Amino acid sequence: MVYLTRKAEFSAAHYYHNPEFSAEENRRLFGKCNNPNGHGHNYTLEVTVKGSIDPRSGFVVDLKQLKGVLQREVLDAMDHHFLNKEVPEFFTRVPTTENLAIAIWQRLAPKLTEAQLHRVRVYETPDLFVDFYGEP
Amino acid sequence: MKAYLTRRYRFSASHRLHCDAMSAAENAMVYGKCNNPYGHGHNYILEVTVSGSVDGATGMVCNLADLDGFVEQEILERFDHQNLNTLPEFQEAVPTTENLCIAAYRILEHGFRHAHLEKVRFEETMMNSFEYAGGAELRR
Numbered sequence A: 001m002v003y004l005t006r007k008a009e010f011s012a013a014h015y016y017h018n019p020e021f022s023a024e025e026n027r028r029l030f031g032k033c034n035n036p037n038g039h040g041h042n043y044t045l046e047v048t049v050k051g052s053i054d055p056r057s058g059f060v061v062d063l064k065q066l067k068g069v070l071q072r073e074v075l076d077a078m079d080h081h082f083l084n085k086e087v088p089e090f091f092t093r094v095p096t097t098e099n100l101a102i103a104i105w106q107r108l109a110p111k112l113t114e115a116q117l118h119r120v121r122v123y124e125t126p127d128l129f130v131d132f133y134g135e136p
Numbered sequence B: 001m002k003a004y005l006t007r008r009y010r011f012s013a014s015h016r017l018h019c020d021a022m023s024a025a026e027n028a029m030v031y032g033k034c035n036n037p038y039g040h041g042h043n044y045i046l047e048v049t050v051s052g053s054v055d056g057a058t059g060m061v062c063n064l065a066d067l068d069g070f071v072e073q074e075i076l077e078r079f080d081h082q083n084l085n086t087l088p089e090f091q092e093a094v095p096t097t098e099n100l101c102i103a104a105y106r107i108l109e110h111g112f113r114h115a116h117l118e119k120v121r122f123e124e125t126m127m128n129s130f131e132y133a134g135g136a137e138l139r140r
């Protein structure tokens, strides 16, 4: 088994708010992140796939294909967008880094045919990141 | 669904690597420059990884304010700009980064209740880092 990690960057706006909580509860739980006008981050995404090396190509996965899937499934949808308002997963879920990692996993997993998705890591800042391994 | 959240913190501290059970010559040999009796210091980076299921209502493994608050109060306030050798954690143990990992792990394990502690990781310099998961193997 060989693991391959591809990085990508995107910038997006979001805010944290759960309509089931009162305004006061939202402010207490989410603090500054509750500002309804949103704020943004430069996210770094690391996608790790695993598989065995194809004896002819010497690849675990064709990086061109992986880049294409990342571009179409994640970057086109999220880069320079407002996550709460433009990305369907976040119409009902809070766009935390945790939920972003899960949403990206769910977008990528069915599209990756050659190699198996191992880990999605999302950095919200260089000092905060979340890993998701597809665990229930 | 289970996710792993990692937060990086910084603090600066001095230490001296010295073991009373060894002779002066042995200490000098084992610890080299780090045995200098006046001590020296590092800008440490502490990485804390916690895990848990992502809460449906908040979208979080744990509220970052709780983790930051705990680490700030229980680790950074106690370790930042201190001489590690003077802290209770290092009266018996030499303040190597290995032992610093274990000290930070224990503080979190005993006091932090908002998520499961996975591991701590320390960078002593840009060139070396140390990880401790309570004795368990590291997750790949």
Ligand SMILES: [Zn+2]
Pocket (backbone or CB within 6 Å): A014, A033, A039, A040, A041
């Ligand atoms: Zn934010």
